[in-house]
Amino acid sequence: MTQTPMSATYAQRIAFVCEIAARLHTYGTTAQRLEAAVEALSRRLGLECEPWSNPTGVILSFSDPSKPLGATDTTRVIRLAPGENDLHKLSEADRIAEAVAGGRMSIAQGHAALRGLDHARSRRWRIAQVLVFGLSSAGVAGLWRLPWPDIATAGLIGLLIGGLSRLTEKRPRLKEASDAVSALLAGMVAILVASFVVPLNLNTVIIASLVVLLPGLTLTNAVNELTSQHLVSGTARFAGAVTTVLKLTVGAMIAVTLAQLIGLVPEVRAWRPQPDWVEWGALVLTAFAFTALFKAHRRDYPWVMSAAIAGYLISRIAGDAWGSQVGIFLSALVLTAAGNLYARKMNRPGALIRVPGIIMLVPGSTSLRGVMNLVQQTGDDGGGSALLLVVNVVMALIAGLLFGNLLVPTRKNL
Numbered sequence: 001m002t003q004t005p006m007s008a009t010y011a012q013r014i015a016f017v018c019e020i021a022a023r024l025h026t027y028g029t030t031a032q033r034l035e036a037a038v039e040a041l042s043r044r045l046g047l048e049c050e051p052w053s054n055p056t057g058v059i060l061s062f063s064d065p066s067k068p069l070g071a072t073d074t075t076r077v078i079r080l081a082p083g084e085n086d087l088h089k090l091s092e093a094d095r096i097a098e099a100v101a102g103g104r105m106s107i108a109q110g111h112a113a114l115r116g117l118d119h120a121r122s123r124r125w126r127i128a129q130v131l132v133f134g135l136s137s138a139g140v141a142g143l144w145r146l147p148w149p150d151i152a153t154a155g156l157i158g159l160l161i162g163g164l165s166r167l168t169e170k171r172p173r174l175k176e177a178s179d180a181v182s183a184l185l186a187g188m189v190a191i192l193v194a195s196f197v198v199p200l201n202l203n204t205v206i207i208a209s210l211v212v213l214l215p216g217l218t219l220t221n222a223v224n225e226l227t228s229q230h231l232v233s234g235t236a237r238f239a240g241a242v243t244t245v246l247k248l249t250v251g252a253m254i255a256v257t258l259a260q261l262i263g264l265v266p267e268v269r270a271w272r273p274q275p276d277w278v279e280w281g282a283l284v285l286t287a288f289a290f291t292a293l294f295k296a297h298r299r300d301y302p303w304v305m306s307a308a309i310a311g312y313l314i315s316r317i318a319g320d321a322w323g324s325q326v327g328i329f330l331s332a333l334v335l336t337a338a339g340n341l342y343a344r345k346m347n348r349p350g351a352l353i354r355v356p357g358i359i360m361l362v363p364g365s366t367s368l369r370g371v372m373n374l375v376q377q378t379g380d381d382g383g384g385s386a387l388l389l390v391v392n393v394v395m396a397l398i399a400g401l402l403f404g405n406l407l408v409p410t411r412k413n414l
Contacts, residue, residue, distance in 0.1 A: 008107040010072065013045045014062050016100065016107045018076050019114055021051065021058050023093045025078075028085035029351075029414060030221045031233035034058070036413035037097075044101035054233045055082045055240060082240065085217075087304065087352055088297040089117050094349050094414050126166055128292065133162025133212055136289035141208040142282025143312075145274035149198040150205050157186045157209035179213055179244055180251035186210055187255025194266030195259075202268045206252055212293060213248060215241035216362025217355070223394050224401055283312055290359050296352070303342075304356045311335050311357040325396040328361050332400020333407065340410035349414035361397055 031053040042049035052059040064072040100110040137158025194200040219241040225234030287308035319327025335357030339350030
């Protein structure tokens, strides 16, 4: 039986929209998409809503268009932590919102379904997430064709960082410094291996091991919000990304300084000897790791992994032919258009295709390398060149996202 959403009270409809907005924020939705989704849902529930989203909260102003102006004005201020991508819960929240707006669920049933998403994670899931940290670090090292000792070291450090992230989840004070502590751990382990076991591509191994913590996607989303005239949210998100890079750099530099103080001299080499098959195997491994890190549902693994692999291949092939910036632009354009087409045909969030499709392109590793080079002063313009490359990558990504949305306009805001 269908139920009209208008049968619910004004307060109940407001409460449901607030719950959806908070969850979309928590699941990593950018400001412009969240605000558009909330406005669309509010209209279908017979509400007028003026949303305002930023990385640490949402403000929602409601009114009932059927009542006199000013008689029903209601404002909700929701303070939230910065969101993290959770593709499964994002998809489920979108499905529940559609069901309520379409009358297939009552608002009470919608609230119950949303609360069902908050079940405690099993110990097996938590162990799997730690393993995925190691897989992603080893996979990225393989993509960069590092030697086997470098790949093994990056994977080991990734496992340690994954374990550390689980320990800091319920420790707010430690969580604030977790990025710096993780980088310190990565730097010390890499230096110890390079000093006593085998020479390493030291900085590259450290960056590969920190790949899960790098704010490349945050930086891209920040500039995307700025170009969409969401200036406050974009500026705040950009500042957060820069702060994360600085914390990671501080942790790595503390490790280097400690090594110098205790007399450790790591053997550093620049060597990337791996054949093509290692890179392609690492691509599949990395796509699987990021799919798990984005918490996609098992039924969506083929879609999400295919999007990640396609994003990398398009940028690689087009980049070899016409230059890296052109490759990144084309990859972002194709994956954005494909995500919008998927949303049209499947009536599900395009983020399932768009987000994993661009994750291989984001400039997180380049930005960290640039800041580390500036601090270490390893060359006259090494850091400046890397930071300039970050700007070029972000520009190509944003251009691809913008023109992809123009090529295939989306019917769903997520």
